[in-house]
Amino acid sequence: MKVKESSKNSLVNFMNSFSHIYVEKEVLNHRITLEILSKFPNSKIIEIKNYKDVFNRPKQNFIIQKKSPKLILAKKIDNYLYEGSPICEDFGETSFYYSSNIFNCIYDCEYCYLRGLYSSSNIVIFVNIEDFFEEIIKTTKDRRAYICISYDSDILAFENITGFVRKWIEFANRNKNLLIEIRTKSSNFRSIKNLEIPSNIIFAWTLSPQKIIDDFEHKTPSLTARLNDIKVAISKGLKVRISLEPIIKVKGFESIYGEFIDEVFTEIPSDAVRDVNIGVFRMSEEHIKRLRRLDKYSKVFGYDFKKENGVVSYFDEEYLKSFVKERLINYIDEKKIY
Amino acid sequence: MLYFVCAFYNEAKPIINFYKLKRVNENKFFQVFEREDIKLIISGVGKINSAIALSHIVSKYGISDEDIVMNIGICGSKNREIGEAVLVNKIHDVETKKDYYPDILISHQFEEGTLETFSKPVIDFDIEDICDMEGSGFFKASSKFFSPHQVQLIKIVSDHLDGVRLTGEFVENLIEKNILTIDDYINKMKKSFIKKDLLDDWDRKMMEQVSSALNLTENQKIQFNKAYIGYKIRESKSPEFVKNILNVRVQGKNESKREFKKLISKLYE
Numbered sequence: 001m002k003v004k005e006s007s008k009n010s011l012v013n014f015m016n017s018f019s020h021i022y023v024e025k026e027v028l029n030h031r032i033t034l035e036i037l038s039k040f041p042n043s044k045i046i047e048i049k050n051y052k053d054v055f056n057r058p059k060q061n062f063i064i065q066k067k068s069p070k071l072i073l074a075k076k077i078d079n080y081l082y083e084g085s086p087i088c089e090d091f092g093e094t095s096f097y098y099s100s101n102i103f104n105c106i107y108d109c110e111y112c113y114l115r116g117l118y119s120s121s122n123i124v125i126f127v128n129i130e131d132f133f134e135e136i137i138k139t140t141k142d143r144r145a146y147i148c149i150s151y152d153s154d155i156l157a158f159e160n161i162t163g164f165v166r167k168w169i170e171f172a173n174r175n176k177n178l179l180i181e182i183r184t185k186s187s188n189f190r191s192i193k194n195l196e197i198p199s200n201i202i203f204a205w206t207l208s209p210q211k212i213i214d215d216f217e218h219k220t221p222s223l224t225a226r227l228n229d230i231k232v233a234i235s236k237g238l239k240v241r242i243s244l245e246p247i248i249k250v251k252g253f254e255s256i257y258g259e260f261i262d263e264v265f266t267e268i269p270s271d272a273v274r275d276v277n278i279g280v281f282r283m284s285e286e287h288i289k290r291l292r293r294l295d296k297y298s299k300v301f302g303y304d305f306k307k308e309n310g311v312v313s314y315f316d317e318e319y320l321k322s323f324v325k326e327r328l329i330n331y332i333d334e335k336k337i338y
Numbered sequence: 339m340l341y342f343v344c345a346f347y348n349e350a351k352p353i354i355n356f357y358k359l360k361r362v363n364e365n366k367f368f369q370v371f372e373r374e375d376i377k378l379i380i381s382g383v384g385k386i387n388s389a390i391a392l393s394h395i396v397s398k399y400g401i402s403d404e405d406i407v408m409n410i411g412i413c414g415s416k417n418r419e420i421g422e423a424v425l426v427n428k429i430h431d432v433e434t435k436k437d438y439y440p441d442i443l444i445s446h447q448f449e450e451g452t453l454e455t456f457s458k459p460v461i462d463f464d465i466e467d468i469c470d471m472e473g474s475g476f477f478k479a480s481s482k483f484f485s486p487h488q489v490q491l492i493k494i495v496s497d498h499l500d501g502v503r504l505t506g507e508f509v510e511n512l513i514e515k516n517i518l519t520i521d522d523y524i525n526k527m528k529k530s531f532i533k534k535d536l537l538d539d540w541d542r543k544m545m546e547q548v549s550s551a552l553n554l555t556e557n558q559k560i561q562f563n564k565a566y567i568g569y570k571i572r573e574s575k576s577p578e579f580v581k582n583i584l585n586v587r588v589q590g591k592n593e594s595k596r597e598f599k600k601l602i603s604k605l606y607e
């Protein structure tokens with residue numbers, strides 16, 4: 001409790017999030033830009049030529065910027081669709097892609113790969129979503145394709161600002177060859193609960209024990225809030241994906257994760273769960289170095305790591321994973337665990 | 339350290355008086371004024387002068403993540419009132435057409451605006467908001483050494499680009515009237531940018547003594563420091579048991595290696 005008080009005090013002098021909104025000249029009059037700006041009447045609007053002039057400035061301080069993040073509204077001109085990384089779970093789907101309408105996140109998770117991925121923690125929103133859709137149609141044609149749209153951000157957390165999830169849902173409805181995953185830590189499903197969700201949209205909630213949320217997942221909704229949001233989705237007949245990733249090593253791991261899994265499946269009926277993916281915290285060696293440079297006292301560095309083939313993970317990674325898996329098997333068919 | 343860069347003496351005088359700065363007589367290149375935690379340099383007019391002065395002063399007195407670097411001076415504007423203080427959120431270099439953006443993270447009492455930096459004095463010219471002759475040079479040079487949240491420009495409107503000659507006293511009055519607001523902003527920044535250190539004096543002393551007692555190699559020292567910090571992160575207290583190692587008489591490389599391994603595994607237990 002004391003820690004929370006003091007961290008609150010240290011934020012007293014910082015300006016509110018989105019106190020400044022940088023807008024590329026080219027999208028100043030884009031409909032989505034105007035909609036977003038209308039939600040922030042007190043923000044300072046600063047016209048820019050290219051989002052990279054702000055986002056890619058040298059020597060930015062990612063951690064300090066997180067205390068007063070700014071919005072950048074821009075037009076994406078290429079790379080609407082990325083090939084999925086081989087280290088990401090593809091759930092057995094071929095043609096695995098991800099797409100990023102938004103760079104960076106309103107949450108501040110200490111273990112997140114977004115720390116160190118970009119030199120800035122300001123949030124870029126690419127307002128030209130219509131160009132994403134056009135390119136995706138061209139690239140996938142009538143092939144089946146699995147697209148994750150919430151890797152470089154938490155797109156549902158931004159729904160009240162952007163309305164992008166609603167647009168992706170409508171897009172999925174028109175393009176049944178696509179399977180689209182929307183992954184979130186938010187409790188914001190309620191913002192789209194009145195929409196009809198087609199079967200080719202998968203909602204996935206990343207869940208963690210409350211202890212991990214308190215220590216690592218700053219600014220995110222509590223476990224209870226996330227579970228309540230999942231229940232809203234289930235009440236609409238959706239089958240949800242649960243993501244227990246990253247599993248974080250912590251003192252009292254067995255009781256913390258054991259009780260957490262019990263709680264999740266007490267609250268959520270197993271037959272409403274489409275599948276569960278699990279993954280222990282791991283990161284490329286280069287990336288963890290960047291993380292350490294940004295914040296050498298981050299809680300991520302409480303335990304020792306092993307290095308294998310350029311990837312860093314806990315020495316007892318296998319044990320942690322199998323503990324979680326064994327506990328999950330009490331509730332869910334092993335075939336549904338990835 | 340708090341650094342001020344001002345183009346000429348009349349801009350600097352109210353700051354020198356407010357913070358009770360003393361002239362550094364031994365500097366042969368610039369007029370520099372100081373107290374322990376503040377350095378002020380008078381750059382001369384123009385963006386190149388401003389960039390040179392900034393580079394000179396920070397190279398002399400050091401660079402840290404907690405420093406604040408400020409350019410305070412007068413500016414022209416067609417629309418704003420004389421005496422209005424403007425915190426700059428965008429700088430446009432009229433000559434190179436490049437734009438620069440300081441990060442404004444801390445709440446303040448100023449109006450914010452766009453600064454255009456010209457290479458020549460500007461009379462009766464169409465500008466967007468405010469203009470000067472130093473801003474872009476100051477910011478570009480500062481960006482080499484500091485993060486964009488550490489570099490701030492506050493400009494006080496002195497004229498409406500009408501070519502009226504300003505007296506030194508008039509300029510001093512403009513800055514002086516805003517000095518309390520400027521000081522308030524600086525104090526808030528200072529408080530907000532302080533980095534909390536997990537390690538205290540006891541930790542640092544112990545880490546040094548243990549490294550020396552076990553005669554650790556550079557690589558071992560890095561491993562030991564990581565393990566020590568890991569313990570403190572996990573347990574929220576210092577690993578007091580490490581002091582016991584100081585009582586062990588280590589003879590030879592092998593024994594040192596053994597003790598080191600034991601220590602590391604205990605720190606990660």
